[in-house]
Every structure is written in structure tokens, then in C-alpha cells.
Amino acid sequence: MEIVKKRNLCFDCLGNHRISECRSKNTCRTCKRKHHTSLCHESSSQNSQSQNITSNTENGTPIMHTSAKQENFTVFLKTAIAPIWLHNQCADAHILFDEGAQRSFITKEIADKLNVKPDRQETLNISAFGYSDKNVRHMNKATVYLEADSGEKIPLQVLIVPTIAAPIQINRRYISQQLHYFKKLKLAHPLSEDNSFEIFVTHWSRPLLGCHQG
Structure with a gap:
């Protein structure tokens, strides 16, 4: 949130414009409001309690991701x-x-x-x-x-x-x-x-x- 405010980014898509100018139709996956999921206070509190690291195999190829409330969030390796x-x-x-x-x-x-x-x-x-x-x-x-x-x-x-x-x-x-x-x-x-x-x-x-x- 501090980074978004400092750089004047859109609260919904994190683009370089105001949220009033945003054309994205996406909403928060947690509370369904008009902001990015990573900025949601409810999401932060829930993830801190329920998030766990898992590994999945799709077509025989390993995929690393985190899982919270049955939703898969991709984690990119460095x-x-x-x-x-x-x-x-x-x-x-x-x-x-x-x-x-x-x-x-x-x-x-x-x-x-x-x-x-x-x-x-x-x-x-x-x-x-x-x-x-x-x-x-x-x-x-x-x-x-x-x-x-x-x-x-x-x-x-x-x-x-x-x-x-x-x-x-x-x-x-x-x-x-x-x-x-x-x-x-x-x-x-x-x-x-x-x-x-x-x-x-x-x-x-x-x-x-x-x-x-x-």
C-alpha cells in the first residue's frame, strides 16, 4: 500500500493512472471490492493464518505455488x-x-x-x-x-x-x-x-x- 501511494499507482490494476481512469473490470478476490487483492486488509489477515507452501504436478512437470483457501497463487522462482x-x-x-x-x-x-x-x-x-x-x-x-x-x-x-x-x-x-x-x-x-x-x-x-x- 505504501508503494502504491508513493508512486501514485492505480489501486485496482497497479498501473500508472488513477483508479477513476482504470478500465480493468477485476475486483478483489477476497472482498470483491474495487482494489487489488494484494492491497486487501482481509486478505492479509486470512493469508497469514491459512497460507501454506505446496507443490503440484501438472503433466509430469513440477510447479511451485502457494495455496490459500483453495486458490492457487503462482510464485516465481528467482x-x-x-x-x-x-x-x-x-x-x-x-x-x-x-x-x-x-x-x-x-x-x-x-x-x-x-x-x-x-x-x-x-x-x-x-x-x-x-x-x-x-x-x-x-x-x-x-x-x-x-x-x-x-x-x-x-x-x-x-x-x-x-x-x-x-x-x-x-x-x-x-x-x-x-x-x-x-x-x-x-x-x-x-x-x-x-x-x-x-x-x-x-x-x-x-x-x-x-x-x-x-
């Missing part, structure tokens, strides 16, 4: 597309910024494209989500370079793994209809005609590319 370098080799990669992780990873596919030669190994104790059993894995480790928008090449120490995650589905219809204001932003992960994308690199530290979209 992803980007950026060049990964090693010497004179370069490959564009889909990157997931995972601030809860303790290591950075790269898939063997990208490592092979860059002709990565591991220079050491690291031993990890790995347990699957929801399980207490631990498996010992010996993983190859190497250093690659992430190119930021400024052209700076940032070194990343990565562990090489066969795969990071199943392909992530892109809800382009939701983005075009509900998040139309994204069209004016430069996204770290630009939209494309693809219905899904595969994560090739995960990076555990704070975002480096100024991501606007997860």
Missing part, C-alpha cells in the same frame, strides 16, 4: 539467463539463485560444453527432503565464471552434477494476463515461447544480476 565462461568457451545457462543453499552447482551438460576439467573433489552428506538417511557423495569441483550485465566475470566454485531439477513450467498465460506490467521491465529471465526450461546452474549467494523475476 531465475536468470546469463553466459557462463571458462577460458574462451561460453554457454548461456538458466540459473537459479538459491539463497538457502550452501553450494553452487552446474550440470554435466554445461560443464562438457565448456570443457570443464575438475581440479578437486568434495565429499557431501546428502539427504532427500523429508528423509533423515544420508548418502555420501564424492563430487568433482571446478571454477567457472558468470558474466553479469556489466560485463564483469564473477568466479563461481561449482560442484558438477548430472542434473539439478526437473524442467520448470512457464505459465505465460498468467504472466500476460495478470502481470502485464512486466512488459516494461528488463527481466533477468526474459520470457520466451518455450513452455518450460531446465536449470543448468544454481548459485547459493545473493543475486548478482539484479533479478526482477523469479
